Amino acid sequence: MxxxxxxxxxxxxxxxxxxxxxxxxxxxxxxxxxxxxxxxRHAGATEAIVCDLEEEHEDRVAEAVGEADVVVFAAGAGPGSGPERKETMDYGGVVKLLAAAEHNHIPRFAVISSMGADSAHEGEETFDVYLRAKGRADDAVRASGLDYLIVKPGGLTDDPPAGTVTAGESVERGQIPRADVAAVLATLLRDGARARTIEVVGGTTPIEGLAERLGG
Ligand SMILES: NC(=O)c1ccc[n+]([C@@H]2O[C@H](COP(=O)([O-])OP(=O)(O)OC[C@H]3O[C@@H](n4cnc5c(N)ncnc54)[C@H](OP(=O)(O)O)[C@@H]3O)[C@@H](O)[C@H]2O)c1
Structure with missing residues (x-):
């Protein structure tokens, strides 16, 4: 792949x-x-391409994306950023990348969203703006017509991976090691879980075989 x-x-x-x-x-x-x-590259990437999703024009993003079976949005403005970058990165970055995937006829799009992401979320604190931006981005992905995977993790930690999670359409709030989020994505991309949005936190369900447990 x-x-x-x-x-x-x-x-x-x-x-x-x-x-x-x-x-x-x-x-x-x-x-x-x-x-x-x-x-x-040391982590295993075959190619490393410089592409700033906020700065680059859509054409240049499409060029950077190139040919692929799936595009994954794993970026984020980060905790130190203000409301403006929630708009330009957490929403705008997804929309630009999605346009690139569509332009290049890439059939699948995966995004790391967030628990609580919701386009109708209310409030004006930066975190509220973030959840709204992520929710609007998720809506754009679902509306795209591409085969999508939206993974909404709870609070991220740098703990070692457990290899097990709680995952489903809606789960209780909790935390999850980043390494387990990566493993969930890797498993669901391989096992072909299609057009789905899932929430995921730490838990006891093995990540291996998750697609089947979630219903294929
Ligand atoms: N923190 C939480 O508890 C939490 C909970 C749920 C979901 N999430 C979401 O989980 C996702 C991944 O989290 P993470 O901790 O793995 O993220 P991370 O380590 O903060 O990585 C984010 C990446 O985005 C890149 N980036 C920022 N602006 C960019 C731009 N304009 N163009 C291209 N790349 C850009 C950063 O580049 P540099 O390396 O150059 O800075 C960084 O590599 C994010 O979408 C985040 O919103 C977080």
Whole structure:
């Protein structure tokens, strides 16, 4: 499988790159800082392409994405950013990447969203703006007509992977190691769970075989 990961130097993205490379998938990693190329290649990316999703024009993003079987949005404006970048990155970045996938006739699109992401979420704090931006991005992905996978994790930790989670359409709030989110994505991309949105937190269900447990 040829996988493009945008936000390729992100923590989940690096774990996902390792997992995909280990099983023989090809990863094209989109990074915004050329100094990160060596690190993503070391994690297993076959290609590292510099592409800032907020700065670059759509045509250039499509060129950076190239050919692939699936595009994964693993980027994010990050906790230090204000409301403006929730709009330009957490919403706008997804929309731009989605347009690139459509332009390049890539059939699948996966996005790391967030528990609580909701286009109708109310409030004006930065975190409210973030949840709304993520929710609007999810809506755009669902409306795209592409085969999609939207993974909405709870609070992320850097704990070692448990290999087990609680996942479903709606689950109780909780935390989850980033490495387990990466493993969930890797498993569902391989096992072909199609057109689905899932919430995921730490739990006791093995990640291996998750697609089947979720209903194929
Ligand atoms: N924190 C939480 O508890 C939580 C909970 C649920 C969901 N999430 C979501 O989970 C996702 C991944 O989290 P993570 O911790 O793995 O992320 P991360 O380590 O913060 O990585 C985010 C990546 O996005 C990249 N990025 C930022 N702006 C960009 C731009 N304009 N163009 C291209 N790339 C850009 C960053 O590049 P640099 O490396 O150059 O900075 C970074 O590599 C995010 O979407 C986040 O919103 C987070």
């Amino acid at each position: 040829r996988v493009v990961i945008a936000g390729g130097h992100g923590k989940i993205a690096i774990e996902l790159t390792r997992l995909l490379d280990e099983r023989g998938d090809l990863v094209r990693s989109l990074i915004r800082n050329p100094d990160h190329a060596e690190e993503v």
